[in-house]
Amino acid sequence: MPGVQLTWLGHAAFRFDTPSGKRVYVDPFLTGNPKCPASEQQPERVDLILLTHGHGDHVGDTVDLAKRHGARVIAPVELRDSLELRHGLEGGAGSDPNKGGTVDADGVKVTLTDANHSSSDDELNYTGEPVGLVVDVEGAVRLYFAGDTNVFGDMHLIRRLYEPDVAILPIGDHFTMGPREAAVALELLGTQRCVPCHYGTFPILRGTPDELRELAPDVEILAPEPGETVEV
Numbered sequence: 421m422p423g424v425q426l427t428w429l430g431h432a433a434f435r436f437d438t439p440s441g442k443r444v445y446v447d448p449f450l451t452g453n454p455k456c457p458a459s460e461q462q463p464e465r466v467d468l469i470l471l472t473h474g475h476g477d478h479v480g481d482t483v484d485l486a487k488r489h490g491a492r493v494i495a496p497v498e499l500r501d502s503l504e505l506r507h508g509l510e511g512g513a514g515s516d517p518n519k520g521g522t523v524d525a526d527g528v529k530v531t532l533t534d535a536n537h538s539s540s541d542d543e544l545n546y547t548g549e550p551v552g553l554v555v556d557v558e559g560a561v562r563l564y565f566a567g568d569t570n571v572f573g574d575m576h577l578i579r580r581l582y583e584p585d586v587a588i589l590p591i592g593d594h595f596t597m598g599p600r601e602a603a604v605a606l607e608l609l610g611t612q613r614c615v616p617c618h619y620g621t622f623p624i625l626r627g628t629p630d631e632l633r634e635l636a637p638d639v640e641i642l643a644p645e646p647g648e649t650v651e652v
């Protein structure tokens with residue numbers, strides 16, 4: 421089975437193409453993201469957008485991209501409602517799960533997991549609870565995007581239930597876990613590969629992939645530069 425080419429767009433933003441050719445964005449904070457390459461800020465194609473929570477550094481360009489490209493947006497129910505009510509997002513039928521629920525978007529199965537963080541829009545309106553995402557990419561690979569979170573013991577349930585192949589974890593510290601907690605998260609998840617994110621965007625997000633490598637020597641830490649692609 422071919423792998424999936426995962427491109428880091430800086431911060432917690434990613435894109436990848438599915439084996440059948442759909443282009444998927446996760447937390448597309450593109451314009452305004454100091455680490456997103458200029459060449460990535462105006463996507464030529466967007467089919468599906470997945471969101472973890474309502475903070476501006478994750479929702480990013482979602483509404484604009486959805487309107488421009490007709491992309492489907494899957495987001496936790498209150499965040500989805502908020503984007504519809506306040507920002508005119510359309511086409512929400514079936515795209516508003518909550519934790520424990522799975523949406524099958526034409527072979528991309530998206531399951532919402534727990535995450536320990538907060539969630540609101542830029543005006544501090546409620547946007548539901550933050551989530552992580554387990555994404556089964558047409559049977560090719562299972563990716564776990566932790567979203568913004570600390571480490572928590574129930575990550576072992578994510579392992580037991582979904583057995584993700586790759587963990588995409590925040591490591592920047594301050595607003596999320598840093599490398600020390602991420603190393604324990606990898607123990608709980610049992611994944612052999614990790615793509616760190618949510619670091620280096622601003623000086624305060626100080627955790628580094630090298631720190632994580634030291635603390636999790638048995639895990640392959642893939643650390644692309646913003647705009648670079650890794651096969652997962």
Ligand SMILES: [Zn+2]
Nearest residue numbers: 475477478568
């Ligand atoms: Zn964040």
